[in-house]
Amino acid sequence: MAPSVPRTRAAAALRMKQIALDNQDHTIRRLRAQLATERRGLTATRKELKETQVALEASHKVIAGLTEIGLSMSKKIEKMKVKKQLVKENHVECHQKFQARIHEAEDSMQAQHLLIEALVDEKDSLLQTIHN
Template structure:
């Protein structure tokens, strides 16, 4: 049915107002719906933004921690680099010092080599001189041996000395009394060289020993033996290697004076001519020879007195 047509002007105005109110109501409802939708969207957006902000804050905190650890690592790296640089500097200084020390050691070795060569040459010269001295001693030994053999041939018997030739005065008196009484303890009963001849031989031996001390042939550490039981030798040169009687051997620093039927005793000579033997019992060579001569002279004087008394 068609709408009613307003009959009057007032009805028309009221109808227009009613239409306008209806339009406003619809518009308000649309705006309210739109506002509600926008509120929902804004709430969702707000939640999303808050979530994003929180995640960004967490990421920022993580980055800050990472930056802190990275800063610590960089600091450690710088410290290690500084330490390595200081070590390299010290190694460079040490290398330079080692080079200087090596150069100094090379110079020292060169100097010591020259000194060693010079010392070796001096030692070779000394060894040659000692060889010459030993040859002279061997020749003198041969002459002494010939003299002793000649004296033995002149007397027609071997030397009468025994192992008790250095005896006490009372023992010598006892033996002299035995000889005066016709006993068998004296040297007269055995026959042979006289005491004067043997004293001359001892004097020759002492002179030889003094010559050894003055010629420089006997240095510190050399050994001298006094007597030996071997019957046919007068002087023997001993050393680290075997030496023949003709002296054809290397240089030695040990000598022995050998007389028939005498006991060998080693003597260590020092730089002042004094010496010591095994266990400190052997005397110096020169002093021992002098004591031997003195005792022989005393014994000879007593013997002569005994003969004169008889």
């Protein structure tokens, strides 16, 4: 019985080593599969990152274009405000000139009216003198 015990122990030790190797092999396969999954995920993440980067660059171009349009519109609005102010000032000036002409015409008419009244009075006076 004594000689079979070491063989049994040796066989058990070999069996334990084989189980450990099988476990390690299983762990290695599992880790390799996990690594492959991680690599696929990393590839997908890189692809998403590249797409996001392209979209971000396009977005920056759009924003730059809109900013340029906004600045251009602001300049045009400022020019329009200046032009509007000049038109308003011109209108006020024309209105004042027109009012001045109206006053001149009214003053001239008033003077002519007074002159006519004076001439009528003088005519009446002369007629009165002639009749007397």
